[in-house]
Amino acid sequence: MLRNLNPILSPDLLYILASMGHGDEIVIADANFPSDSSTDRLVRLDGVAAPDVVEAVLSIMPLDNFVDDPARSMQIVGKPDEIPPVVQEYQEIINKTADFPAQIKTVERFAFYEEAKKAYAIVQTGELRIYGNLILKKGVVAPS
Template sequence: MLRNIDPLLSPSLLHALRAMGHGDEIVIADANFPGTSTGPECIRADGSTASEVLRAVLSVMPLDTFVTDPALTMQVVGDPDAIPEAVADFQDIIDATADNPAKVQGLERFAFYERAATAFAIVQTGERRLYGNIILKKGVIG
């Protein structure tokens, strides 16, 4: 155990977050997301929700301030303006936890999958709410 480190941050996840550089992206995905087959390393966090993992990740990782979209979610198929419960929760967590809060932006489903395929890593959670997926772009610690 480490002091002041959220216990949801497993050794594998801490390693990935530390190894990421400015501009690298990490996906926090729900239980339905094709985490293993998408491509990047898939870190399992089955006993946690995406919201819990998001809060833990933002406790140690800054969001990028050099882009307008450091937090991306998957748009609802057929209703891109809808805001699912999980996405509303993500925005509340970012507003309360991130050192540089940003407005969550949406990506079309297949564009989200393509973006996720280029991420540094995917954290597959046990999140059961639909559209409980978010991509975060790592920022710089000044």
């Protein structure tokens, strides 16, 4: 057991987050995302809501502040300017939790799938709201 860590951060997820370097990306995926066929590094958190995972991850991982798009979500097919409620929730969490808050940028659905395949790892959540997918780019952990 460890203190002061969100219990959602399983040993496997902590290992992945600690192993990631500056600029590496992690996908927080909803329950419908084709995670297993998109990565060799998959952490399953079935039954856990994706916003809870985003908050837990950002409690220990900085967002990259050297790029314009450290947080990206999947666009709604046919409605690229519409922001789903789950993504609005992610934005609130980023604004509240990230040490370098950033506006979530959107990516066309199939482009998002291709970007997710290049990510360091994917966390498959139990999130049932569609379009509940988010890519986060790790920033630099600065000295205290």
